[in-house]
Amino acid sequence: DGGITQSPKYLFRKEGQNVTLSCEQNLNHDAMYWYRQDPGQGLRLIYYSQIVNDFQKGDIAEGYSVSREKKESFPLTVTSAQKNPTAFYLCASSGQGQEQYFGPGTRLTVT
Amino acid sequence: GENVEQHPSTLSVQEGDSAVIKCTYSDSASNYFPWYKQELGKRPQLIIDIRSNVGEKKDQRIAVTLNKTAKHFSLHITETQPEDSAVYFCAATLMYNNNDMRFGAGTRLTVKP
Numbered sequence: 001d002g003g004i005t006q007s008p009k010y011l012f013r014k015e016g017q018n019v020t021l022s023c024e025q026n027l028n029h030d031a032m033y034w035y036r037q038d039p040g041q042g043l044r045l046i047y048y049s050q051i052v053n054d055f056q057k058g059d060i061a062e063g064y065s066v067s068r069e070k071k072e073s074f075p076l077t078v079t080s081a082q083k084n085p086t087a088f089y090l091c092a093s094s095g096q097g098q099e100q101y102f103g104p105g106t107r108l109t110v111t
Numbered sequence: 112g113e114n115v116e117q118h119p120s121t122l123s124v125q126e127g128d129s130a131v132i133k134c135t136y137s138d139s140a141s142n143y144f145p146w147y148k149q150e151l152g153k154r155p156q157l158i159i160d161i162r163s164n165v166g167e168k169k170d171q172r173i174a175v176t177l178n179k180t181a182k183h184f185s186l187h188i189t190e191t192q193p194e195d196s197a198v199y200f201c202a203a204t205l206m207y208n209n210n211d212m213r214f215g216a217g218t219r220l221t222v223k224p
């Protein structure tokens with residue numbers, strides 16, 4: 001392991017609260033991604049960033065926000081506007097034309 | 112955009128048998144097809160990938176085949192072992208454009224000892 005880390009591993013929040021998930025990489029990768037994984041489904045892209053200070057919406061961006069102030073960091077905020085936030089969240093990074101490397105994931109439970 | 116379908120959703124084999132997982136994709140421009148293995152509660156990890164300029168690639172007990180005309184690709188695992196039990200995901204994208212990678216829904220492979 002190492003290279004790309006996510007924290008915390010488990011996160012519990014009350015409905016209506018915003019929560020921020022951390023993602024850090026030391027692979028010197030330009031591109032970073034956030035995916036959501038639900039049981040029985042593939043990975044769905046939330047946001048991606050190809051360069052510092054720039055990011056784009058993926059397929060399911062509603063209710064989420066991101067920032068990319070540093071190359072190493074790409075935090076994801078799950079806002080209260082996200083209707084069904086309980087899921088497993090995976091961060092990934094990639095170099096130019098390279099495979100995506102995934103972090104260990106954060107399991108978010110909202111009650 | 113790209114759409115990837117993966118079959119079967121679950122697969123159970125006896126140790127030592129072969130396992131085959133199939134994926135189809137919709138965008139004929141896609142040229143990079145990775146396969147990821149995800150063990151329970153862990154991160155997906157790349158196990159093999161193939162680019163559109165080849166039809167088959169092997170790595171020990173794992174092989175991937177690609178049929179660009181039919182737009183489908185398959186993962187083959189021979190001599191399966193209990194530690195092969197995991198969820199396997201296929202994906203398709205344009206190389207150098209990873210932000211457009213689309214994943215299949217996954218196949219849960221169980222290898223019975």
